[in-house]
Amino acid sequence: MSDSLSAAPSATGDAHADDHHGHYGVPGYDPIASRMGMWLFLFTELLLFGALFIAFAAYLSKYPTYFAEGSGSLNVPVGAFNTVVLLTSSLTMALAIAALQRGDKNLSIKMLNATVLFAGVFCVIKAFEWGAKIEMGIYPGSATLAAMDQGKQAFYNMYYTMTGFHALHVIIGAGLILWVKKRTLDDRVNPKRLVLMENIGLYWHLVDLVWIFLFPLYYLIA
Amino acid sequence: MSNDAAALPPLEQVDYIRAKKGLKSWLTTVDHKRIAILYLIAILTFFIVAMGLGVLMRLELLNPGTDFMDGPAYNRILTLHGVIMTFLFIIPSIPAVFGNFLLPIMIGANDVQFPRLNLASWYFYMAGAVLALIAVGLGGVDTGWTFYVPYSANTDSNVLLPMVAAFLLGWSSILTGLNFIATVHRLRAPGMKWGDMPLFVWGLYATSWIAVLATPVVGITLILVLMERFLGIGIFNAAMGGDPLLFQHMFWIYSHPAVYVMVLPAMGVVSEIIPAFSRKKIFGYWFIAVSSMAIAAIGSLVWAHHMFTSGMADEGRVIFSFLTFFVSVPSAVKVFNWLATIYKGSIKIDPPMLFAFGFIFMFSIGGFTGLMNASLSTDIHIHDTAFVVAHFHYTMFGSTGLMFFAAMHYWWPKMFGRMYSFKTAFFGFGLFFIGFNLLYFPLFLAGLAGMPRRYQDYLPEYHGYHAASTIGSWIMVVGLMILFINLIVAIWRGKKAPMNPWGGATLEWQIPSPPPTHQFDAAPDLTHGPYDYDFLYEDEDQPKETEVKA
Numbered sequence: 052m053s054d055s056l057s058a059a060p061s062a063t064g065d066a067h068a069d070d071h072h073g074h075y076g077v078p079g080y081d082p083i084a085s086r087m088g089m090w091l092f093l094f095t096e097l098l099l100f101g102a103l104f105i106a107f108a109a110y111l112s113k114y115p116t117y118f119a120e121g122s123g124s125l126n127v128p129v130g131a132f133n134t135v136v137l138l139t140s141s142l143t144m145a146l147a148i149a150a151l152q153r154g155d156k157n158l159s160i161k162m163l164n165a166t167v168l169f170a171g172v173f174c175v176i177k178a179f180e181w182g183a184k185i186e187m188g189i190y191p192g193s194a195t196l197a198a199m200d201q202g203k204q205a206f207y208n209m210y211y212t213m214t215g216f217h218a219l220h221v222i223i224g225a226g227l228i229l230w231v232k233k234r235t236l237d238d239r240v241n242p243k244r245l246v247l248m249e250n251i252g253l254y255w256h257l258v259d260l261v262w263i264f265l266f267p268l269y270y271l272i273a
Numbered sequence: 274m275s276n277d278a279a280a281l282p283p284l285e286q287v288d289y290i291r292a293k294k295g296l297k298s299w300l301t302t303v304d305h306k307r308i309a310i311l312y313l314i315a316i317l318t319f320f321i322v323a324m325g326l327g328v329l330m331r332l333e334l335l336n337p338g339t340d341f342m343d344g345p346a347y348n349r350i351l352t353l354h355g356v357i358m359t360f361l362f363i364i365p366s367i368p369a370v371f372g373n374f375l376l377p378i379m380i381g382a383n384d385v386q387f388p389r390l391n392l393a394s395w396y397f398y399m400a401g402a403v404l405a406l407i408a409v410g411l412g413g414v415d416t417g418w419t420f421y422v423p424y425s426a427n428t429d430s431n432v433l434l435p436m437v438a439a440f441l442l443g444w445s446s447i448l449t450g451l452n453f454i455a456t457v458h459r460l461r462a463p464g465m466k467w468g469d470m471p472l473f474v475w476g477l478y479a480t481s482w483i484a485v486l487a488t489p490v491v492g493i494t495l496i497l498v499l500m501e502r503f504l505g506i507g508i509f510n511a512a513m514g515g516d517p518l519l520f521q522h523m524f525w526i527y528s529h530p531a532v533y534v535m536v537l538p539a540m541g542v543v544s545e546i547i548p549a550f551s552r553k554k555i556f557g558y559w560f561i562a563v564s565s566m567a568i569a570a571i572g573s574l575v576w577a578h579h580m581f582t583s584g585m586a587d588e589g590r591v592i593f594s595f596l597t598f599f600v601s602v603p604s605a606v607k608v609f610n611w612l613a614t615i616y617k618g619s620i621k622i623d624p625p626m627l628f629a630f631g632f633i634f635m636f637s638i639g640g641f642t643g644l645m646n647a648s649l650s651t652d653i654h655i656h657d658t659a660f661v662v663a664h665f666h667y668t669m670f671g672s673t674g675l676m677f678f679a680a681m682h683y684w685w686p687k688m689f690g691r692m693y694s695f696k697t698a699f700f701g702f703g704l705f706f707i708g709f710n711l712l713y714f715p716l717f718l719a720g721l722a723g724m725p726r727r728y729q730d731y732l733p734e735y736h737g738y739h740a741a742s743t744i745g746s747w748i749m750v751v752g753l754m755i756l757f758i759n760l761i762v763a764i765w766r767g768k769k770a771p772m773n774p775w776g777g778a779t780l781e782w783q784i785p786s787p788p789p790t791h792q793f794d795a796a797p798d799l800t801h802g803p804y805d806y807d808f809l810y811e812d813e814d815q816p817k818e819t820e821v822k823a
Contacts, residue, residue, distance in 0.1 A: 075383070075795050084386050084459040091451040091485050099489040102523055106497075106508060109519055192505030201514030208506050208513060212497070 082246035089250040093257050096220075100261050103213050107268060110205045117202025121210065123273035126180065130270040133176050134262065137221075140169035141259040144228070144252045154242045156235065163232045166255065170225040177218050181211075210269060217265060220258045227251045288690065288787040303388035304790055309374035310688070311395055315402065316366055317757070323357035324750065326350050331712070331746040333729050334739045347729035348415040349430070355418030356435055360442045361402055363669055364531060366677045367538035368484075369398070369449060372477045374688060376453060378781045378788065379471045381462025381797040386455040394448035401441035408434035417727065419528070422509040422520045426501045433502070436495045443488040446534070450484030453477055462780075464799050471779045471803040472561050476541025479565040483530045483537075487573065491527030494520060521583055525576035533572040535669060537565055539676035540607055543629050546683055547611050549777045550626035551618025554804045557610040564603035571600040578647055582656045590649055597647035604640060608633060623775065624698040628679030631706055632672055639667030642717065657727075659738075660720025663713045671709055678705075678756060685760055686774045690787040691767030693759050701755035708749025715741045779803045 111118050147162035181190075184207075188195030191211055196204055231251045234240040240247050289306045299307060330350055333342040342350065373391065377384055385391050408414060414435050416425045425432050457478050461470070470478075498520070500506040507513030509520040548555040555561065577585060577593040611633060620626070642664040645651050655661060686692055716724075719738035724731060731739065773782040778801060784792050801808040 075793055081386070081459060084455050087455050087458060088387060088390075088451055091454055094485055095447055095451075095489040098486055099493045102490045102493045102526070105523070106519060109516065110514070113516070114514065191507075197513075201512075203514075204507070205514030208508055208515065212500065212506055212508060216493075 080244060080246075082244075082249075085246045085250060086253075089253050093253060096254075096257055100213075100216070103209075103216065104264070104268075107209055107213065110202075110209055111268075111272075114202030114205055117200060118206050119273050121203055121206030122269060122271070125210075125270050126183075127270050129176060129180060130266055133173055134266045136169050136173050136176070137259050137262050140166045140173070141256055143169065144255045148245065148248055148252050151235065151240070151242055151245050151248060156241075159235060159248075160232060163228055163235070167225050167228050167232075170221050170228070173221055174218060174225075177214065181214075213265060214269070217258070217261055220261070224251075224255050224258045227254060286785075286789040288785065289790045290689070290787055292790045301392075303384070303392050305373050305377050305384050305388065305391060306688075306788065306790075308391055308395055309370050309372075312365065312369040312373060312398070315399065316362055316370060319357050319361040319402065320366075321757075323354050323362060324753070326354040326357070328746050328750055330354065330729075331743045334731070335743040336740075337731050337733050337736055339730065342729055344729055345415060348417075348727070349413035351727060352414045352417050352435075353409060356405060356414070356439070358669075359418050359531075360439055361398075361405065363535045363673055363677075364442070364446055365398060365449075366535075366673070367542065367680060368446075368453070368477055368480055368534075369395075370677075371473075371542070371680045371684060372449070372453060372480075372538060375684065375781055376456060376474060376477055377460065378784065378792055379474050379779055379803075380457065380460060380465060381780055381793060381799070382456065382460035383791055383793055385452050386459050387452050390448055391452055394445045394452070397441050397445035397448065401438040401445065404434045404438035404441065408438065419524060420495065420498065421524075422498060422501070422517045423511070425498055426507075426510065433499060436499055440492050440495055443492050446484045447488045450481035450488075453481040454485065457481075462793075462799060463796050468558070468562075469799065469802060470562075472544035472555065472558070472565075473538070473541035473779075475562040475565050476537045476539075476544070479569040480534050480537045483534050483569050483573065487527045487530040487534075490523055491531075494523040494527070497523075518580070518583060518585075521580050522577065525579045526573075529576040529579065530569075530573045532665075532669065533568055535673045537568060539632070539673040540565070540604075542676045542680045542683070543611060543632055544607070545777075545779065546625045546629045546679060547614050548618075548804045548806075549683075549775050550621050550623060550629075551615050552621070552776070552806050553614055553618035554802075554806070555610070556613035556616075557606075558804070560606050561610050564606045567603040568600060571596060571603070575600055578652075581649060581652045594647055594649050598644060601640060601644060601647075604636075608637065608640075624695055624702065625679050625683035625775070627699065627702055628675055628682060631702065632675050632679065635667050635671030635675060635709070639664060639672055643668065655720055657725055658720035659716040659724040659726055662726045663716035663720060666713045666716075671713070675705075678753075681760060682756075683775070684781070685763065686770030687781055687786045687788070689764045689767075690770050690785075691763045691765075692770045692774065693763035693767055697755060697759040701752050701759060704748055704752025704755065706752070708745050708747070708752050711745025712742050712749050713745070715739075715745075773809075776806065776809050778806055778808065 143162045143165040147159045147166065150156075150158040150162060184190065189207055190196065191208060196207055199207075228251060231240060231248050234247060289304055290310075292304075293302075299311065302308060302311075329342070330347065333340055333347060373385070408431055411431050411434070414428075414430045414432055416428060416430070416432060420432065420436065420439075457470070457474060497506075497508045501508065501510055507515045509515045509517050511517055544555060544561055575593060575597045577589060578597045581590055581594075611629075622630075642660070646655065646661060646664060682693070682698060715738040719735050719742075720726075722735065722738075724735045724738065770786045772784070772786055774786075775782070780797050780803075781788075783797065
């Protein structure tokens, strides 16, 4: 165990120490450390969603037929389209980073704009999906939902919770992308210091990844 | 030592305390040492408040019947005691204070990897603390610190604030953990390998991983309860198809590993103190280091032993019982290694060492009674009795809390540059030790005899246990106050502390006391390991410097 732990840092530790020249031990720009910090943060996000997935698994095994019925009431083409939208946004995010690495700031900004646009499209479609359900009276606390079977209630409670948390992450992610766009325009994020954009890209891919699990679990188990 | 002297900053360099003046310089500091002091002040304050609440509970229990606190009031006081002690004192205690102060120094760095994030996590802590205090002002909470549903989803008391407080405090410990992991990976002095790190750093490293990986689960769980209260989304509501038991699972998935967040750094402190006062290299360095990681890993898989009587499949109970027994193996490995270190050492009993002995005694009692809880049939009998209360106070307070006080006595000279009175410390410890055991040991017996926990009243047959316990609480508090006042007085009145009062070999003893803001001007001397005491005696002048008469 200790070997695998020591492999990564000792390879980089010495190189890192050389960065400091006369000023020993003054933390400076260290993209490896920043990325490590981001990955650790992503672990916390994974565990947060992981807890929700555990709850989902528990209820799915308790109410398999109700979950299948509930899943049947969701619109698969719309969900599939949203999946494509989000996957494409991950592509544009990756292209934004690649463009800045090559020094093409204009293209990078365009790609960031496209990513935010796709995030917006995703949220609008999601809002319409929720809206359709809410119009039918199916929302947390409604009389219609309370009159349904318990398994159905569990399904919709989980559906609103998990897609809601995911949508919240999409909105936060879009906000972060706008922030890094501003920093890129200011040249505070530039080809030599682009770890901030990379980190926000990582966050965005995580948001995407969570949806890749949510889509089949909610839409395709009918 | 002549090489070291060249590497040291000049003596007239200002220390971190006097480096800047004014409250603002403290509240906006990014110096890990100053942040540690901020934590120390806050954590000690909350500890004393929660200890006061505990004394009040004991006072009510002195006699059967209601003396001055009725049931609902007692519930609120016990919740408050639990919430403050758990989230505001014991979880952050050693990592936030001594981890912040020492982790960078021990690995030869000048700060943590993300200094601003470090300050942010103190503000998260304070925000959580303020919310918890507002909750008290609004009448308190009566759910117990575990916030079990369905009661927490329905009670009239204000659950929102303490839950948001727990959420923010969770973020504080996640950010500190994240920071420590990145610091250990990236900022070790050139040439310091994993095997050259002091064991306290290993303890903090293992703790940090638990904090990062387990805390988010309780965060989302508490939010789900709030969603039930305010949005009607009943994930844990049986009437809506939810499962209240799932809450308990998700709560303990965090909250059991959290007890290792509490105890691993304490074990790290023991691993520093024992070799330093035995003048002997630590026995089984890698066993202690790896057992920290093993405790972190196995300890994440034992949560359901809190739920043996809650209704669970027998297979599950057997597996969790086994894993709980299993996690005691790496804990025992540590204890045996400490004993082997002391064996044939040149033992010097200064206050920190006496505390460490106290730890081994109390932790052994806490650990063994933990195994009694872990065996299924025994647990049916003692579950939710005073036995469990005694067990976790022995591990959390008698072990972790005691090592927090030990760490204060071990590193106080380094943090404030002053020595305290040893005699007073010995006396205070003696009272604490007697009082503590008188306070908690009778509770084991009361629990075995059937006294349930969390009640403010009891049958007359339990009177003897409770009376002894309450008297113990008075002795213990007097002992603790003597310890604290001794240390605080020393900041102004104490003799100036030398650089290395104990003859330690880790890096913090090779820089001035208190350290300057920028503690290392050049890479520190790593020619000897963290437990190679021989180097202290190679040079004729050195032993004189380490001698202390207090």
